[in-house]
Amino acid sequence: MSSVPRFWRSIGSRYNLEGTRCKECGEYFYPPRNFCVNCRRIGHIEPYKFKGTGEIISYTIIHTAAEGFEDQTPYTLAIIQLDEGPRLTSQVVGDPENIHIGMRVRSVFRKLGEDGERGMIYYGTKFVPAES
Amino acid sequence: MRDVAIIGVKNTKFGELWGKSLRDIVVEAGAGALEDAGVGGKEIDSLYVGNMSGGRFIDQEHIGALIADYSGLSKNLHVPATRVEAACASGGLALRQAIMAVASGYNDIVIAAGAEKMTDVGSEEASSALAAAADREWEGMTGATFPGIYAMIARLHMHRYGTTSEQLAEVAVKNHKNGSSNPIAQYKNRITVDDVLNSIMVADPLHIFDCSPITDGASSVVLAPADIAHKYTDTPIYIRATAQASDTIALHDRRDITTLDATVVAAQRAYSMAKLRPEDIDLVEVHDCFTIAEICAIEDLGFAEKGKGGIVTANGETAIGGRIPVNTSGGLKACGHPVGATGIKQAVEIVTQLRGEAGKRQVEGAEYGMTHNVGGSGATAVVHIFSRER
Numbered sequence: 001m002s003s004v005p006r007f008w009r010s011i012g013s014r015y016n017l018e019g020t021r022c023k024e025c026g027e028y029f030y031p032p033r034n035f036c037v038n039c040r041r042i043g044h045i046e047p048y049k050f051k052g053t054g055e056i057i058s059y060t061i062i063h064t065a066a067e068g069f070e071d072q073t074p075y076t077l078a079i080i081q082l083d084e085g086p087r088l089t090s091q092v093v094g095d096p097e098n099i100h101i102g103m104r105v106r107s108v109f110r111k112l113g114e115d116g117e118r119g120m121i122y123y124g125t126k127f128v129p130a131e132s
Numbered sequence: 133m134r135d136v137a138i139i140g141v142k143n144t145k146f147g148e149l150w151g152k153s154l155r156d157i158v159v160e161a162g163a164g165a166l167e168d169a170g171v172g173g174k175e176i177d178s179l180y181v182g183n184m185s186g187g188r189f190i191d192q193e194h195i196g197a198l199i200a201d202y203s204g205l206s207k208n209l210h211v212p213a214t215r216v217e218a219a220c221a222s223g224g225l226a227l228r229q230a231i232m233a234v235a236s237g238y239n240d241i242v243i244a245a246g247a248e249k250m251t252d253v254g255s256e257e258a259s260s261a262l263a264a265a266a267d268r269e270w271e272g273m274t275g276a277t278f279p280g281i282y283a284m285i286a287r288l289h290m291h292r293y294g295t296t297s298e299q300l301a302e303v304a305v306k307n308h309k310n311g312s313s314n315p316i317a318q319y320k321n322r323i324t325v326d327d328v329l330n331s332i333m334v335a336d337p338l339h340i341f342d343c344s345p346i347t348d349g350a351s352s353v354v355l356a357p358a359d360i361a362h363k364y365t366d367t368p369i370y371i372r373a374t375a376q377a378s379d380t381i382a383l384h385d386r387r388d389i390t391t392l393d394a395t396v397v398a399a400q401r402a403y404s405m406a407k408l409r410p411e412d413i414d415l416v417e418v419h420d421c422f423t424i425a426e427i428c429a430i431e432d433l434g435f436a437e438k439g440k441g442g443i444v445t446a447n448g449e450t451a452i453g454g455r456i457p458v459n460t461s462g463g464l465k466a467c468g469h470p471v472g473a474t475g476i477k478q479a480v481e482i483v484t485q486l487r488g489e490a491g492k493r494q495v496e497g498a499e500y501g502m503t504h505n506v507g508g509s510g511a512t513a514v515v516h517i518f519s520r521e522r
Contacts, residue, residue, distance in 0.1 A: 031269070057384075058288040058291075059287060060283035060336055060337075060338075061333075062275065062277060062279075063333045064259075064279065064335065066259075066263060066280075072275070077275055077280050078284070079284055079383065079389065086385075087384040089271045091275055101287070101291050112274070122273075124273075
């Protein structure tokens with residue numbers, strides 16, 4: 001992942017699911033957007049902290065890892081729709097065998113990865129299965 | 133706007149070309165296309181080159197200038213050269229820029245080239261460079277890989293429509309069969325469904341044989357106004373439509389995970405411009421970076437009902453001799469996928485087919501051909517339609 005400022009400046013969103021919402025049209029944005037895709041210049045963006053609950057839209061079990069995630073394989077990556085509406089890409093913690101489309105999940109704070117043995121350790125949000 | 137024709141084409145060999153540099157292969161493709169067209173350097177008005185990631189693959193930017201220089205178009209002729217980047221759709225967009233330059237009347241003779249030199253770095257670094265076509269901050273930083281993103285498209289397609297791993301594998305089997313009769317193809321070996329299903333899992337449900345390879349290669353075409361095309365060649369191939377569309381950079385933000393709306397819209401625009409329908413098209417080169425991508429492409433371009441792409445493929449309808457031959461070149465899967473070159477290679481294949489020069493993989497009597505080139509997981513799509521008659 002390598003860039004410290006690039007990660008650091010979005011820590012609020014990565015640690016706490018802080019996104020945004022447009023007061024004009026009511027749409028929620030996570031990952032956060034500071035320019036409403038619907039209202040564009042007349043939009044009015046404000047911060048919004050997501051509840052962190054949602055469901056799995058689709059998923060994959062990654063066997064050949066992305067750079068920096070090599071020691072985590074196999075890991076489950078999913079597109080999750082938050083209850084407020086927006087979708088995001090995140091890892092799902094737990095036995096890959098039990099993951100399924102439509103599964104309810106909730107967000108948890110976890111280590112994401114690291115830049116080698118001496119590099120920065122990255123933390124952020126993953127999801128775990130939630131009892132409905 | 134003026135009608136535009138392709139008067140010359142050339143592909144280099146696609147594969148692991150360890151003995152050749154980026155500049156070597158682009159010059160080979162460019163000079164070959166000019167020779168095919170019978171065009172001299174002084175006639176060239178401009179050059180567009182599609183290249184995704186010279187910066188990551190060979191630590192070189194300013195690719196347009198480099199290519200013009202080593203093609204002998206800089207020092208004496210000072211031909212303007214422009215690099216075009218849209219990830220894996222860079223080649224298709226370079227072609228589109230070149231078409232617009234000729235159609236507008238700004239230029240007459242224009243080269244559209246595409247090239248990528250991917251094997252100067254290891255496969256991990258190459259994969260990381262390719263992952264930059266997705267949203268690095270909100271896909272890549274969560275551990276997403278490119279196969280992983282397409283695997284999520286595949287998973288939902290299977291869940292919703294009943295598409296099977298066997299049907300995905302049929303795409304690779306067909307494209308390897310087509311590639312076996314393409315002299316430039318990276319892979320000329322035939323494979324079976326079992327070969328695909330028994331290959332290692334990269335991102336479930338995609339196996340390594342569901343994925344296109346890492347490839348070096350370059351392709352080039354020469355364009356001219358249709359009115360003067362016969363001055364250069366007896367077999368000009370005409371551009372009937374050029375269309376492009378955008379969608380969200382991240383897969384998770386799409387209206388529908390199993391549909392590439394950019395493809396749907398680019399295709400609608402292309403059909404409308406050409407005044408043609410899907411059933412008029414005789415063959416198509418689609419962007420099969422993964423087997424699921426070909427399934428989605430034939431649906432989104434209108435050659436199969438949504439959800440039926442797998443069945444149509446397994447039935448042989450997309451094979452040579454079938455209802456709509458798809459990826460006669462071998463596609464990205466077997467011919468190879470030098471990302472910046474792919475969009476131009478697709479055009480070279482269609483021109484070769486419409487000229488009737490495709491040998492064992494010839495689609496008999498082909499009048500209309502289409503190319504479909506995608507950037508990332510579908511944030512850019514570009515569609516071209518070509519015809520044998522003006």
